[in-house]
Amino acid sequence: MSSSAPATVADMLPRMAASQPDATAIYFPTKRRDAQGLLEYQQVSYRELNERSDQIAAGLHAVGIARGDRAALMVKPSPELFALTFAMFKAGVVPVMIDPGLGIRGLATCLANAKPSAFIGIPLAHAARIALGWGRATVNRWIWVGGWVGGWFSGVGSGGHTLAQVEALGAARLRAGQPLGSTGPDEIAAVLFTSGSTGPAKGVVYRHRTFSAQVESIRSMFGIEPGEIDLPTFPLFALFDPALGMTTVLPDMDASKPARVDPRAIIEPIQRFGVTTMFGSPALLNTVGRHGEAAGVQLPSLRRVIAAGAPLPAQTIARWHTMLGPSADLFPPYGATESLPVACMPCREILSNTWAWTEQGAGVCVGAPVPAIEVRIIQITDDPIPSWDEQLVLPDGEVGEIAVRGPMVTEAYFNDAANTDKAKIREGERIWHRMGDVGWRDEHGRIWFCGRKTHRVVTSDGQTMFTVSSEKVFDVHPDVYRSALVGPRQGPTLCVELEPGCARAWDTIVGELRELAAREQANGCEPGRGLGGVSLGQIQHYLRYDARGGFPVDIRHNAKIGRERLRAWAQEQLP
Structure with a gap:
């Protein structure tokens, strides 16, 4: 600070x-x-x-x-x-x-x-x-x-x-x-x-002091200056604006349903007020991006679009790049309520430098840690870790749990000692927070996100599959809007939500998804280790999810897939 x-x-x-x-x-x-x-x-x-x-x-x-x-x-x-x-x-x-x-x-x-x-x-x-x-x-x-x-x-x-x-x-x-x-x-x-x-x-x-450290980190990371104009679509993020000296333009929308936003309620105030920054979940950006692409919308005043809640799909990034000026970009900072920001990488760099590896199962690169934040990849365990030990740390390239320390890292949950013990590791007077995410660090010091620790899927022979790194291999299919790897008792299962209006035969699409899995095995997922050495051939079932509204999602951003509910659904569908 x-x-x-x-x-x-x-x-x-x-x-x-x-x-x-x-x-x-x-x-x-x-x-x-x-x-x-x-x-x-x-x-x-x-x-x-x-x-x-x-x-x-x-x-x-x-x-x-x-x-x-x-x-x-x-x-x-x-x-x-x-x-x-x-x-x-x-x-x-x-x-x-x-x-x-x-x-x-x-x-x-x-x-x-x-x-x-x-x-x-x-x-x-x-x-x-x-x-x-x-x-x-x-x-x-x-x-x-x-x-x-x-x-x-x-x-x-x-x-x-x-x-x-x-x-x-x-x-x-x-x-x-x-x-x-x-x-x-x-x-x-x-x-x-x-x-x-x-x-x-x-x-x-x-x-x-935590809030103050966050504000200074956000100001420095994005180069925000007093007098800029922000359109925040998430109420809590809006409260940073007065601290940063920004003008807030509140959108005319239901903040609890970002995926259902009327795109005009976002585009019109951006153009009218010359908005320089906006914050949105991937679900909102998907809705607005589809409309903007179809209508040829241009948003030249925007310098940065900040996204949080889940990884951004490549299609959403590409749609927004058609609306932004050449010097503007999307920024998906990696973090959580307990620690924000941890890392960030502009999307133009993601698409040009790392996305090819994402499509081969390396996970999503979230960039290098921001200044003042230390990141370590530690052994995966569901047990509490009372005190820090360097023996916990894994070498670069190996998938483990992401742990962070720094002034933006919160120290405890209120009136909740059990969850505090599960999420925090003490090192003297300092605290490491266990993000609950799995990932790995590459030779350039960048962090790759592979999914939530609790969502990992264990195969019948004891091998571990990670969700996000696996799913991105299949999300490249032109008919796939998004996919979700879950683990019902019948074995690893890929649930698939197709693009709106897709009329192709499901059996044909499944065959093509199996080909993608086979291609990943041939590529060997180099140089990343996001798949943890487990072949996608371990996936036993492919299910089409076509319920109205799509996958169950979180209430805050409408972007994090409700995998527990999806796992229960898959279990009911399979013999």
């Missing part, structure tokens, strides 16, 4: 508001359209955002939500979400952020683990809280954001306030000269729950 970098994320918005007070911080889409049919946007300046967050921060203290308290935050992408989040950072209140898509049971479990004492949300979230008893044992303060609130539901006098009341109380405290207090770098900044795509969602503890 640079010496001039803020020590906490609470310092970042005030610093940007001081340097560019009148710059637009947020453009928020309304439901209104002007005489020309253009969507109207609410505009919020950096000064307004900073002042409002100050008032809310003081108001939180006024209504009894104190420094160190945890507060569940369930607010849709909006100026209120930005103001509340930075207010909580300033007030030392810890936001607990959970994906609504986890469903009723998942949300209840996460809230029970987080034990928040406050609940801040839209009326629908409060209705669910009251009806379903979320946080009943711990929540004693609540704030309603937006919508009509009346009668007993408002809870005024019994721990409940509207956001407007909180702001008014905070403004009075500030006028009276009551200070907010300061926030330290080691304080907990937030508890962010994982997507739950590979097991129960876990609450990741973020300290202020």
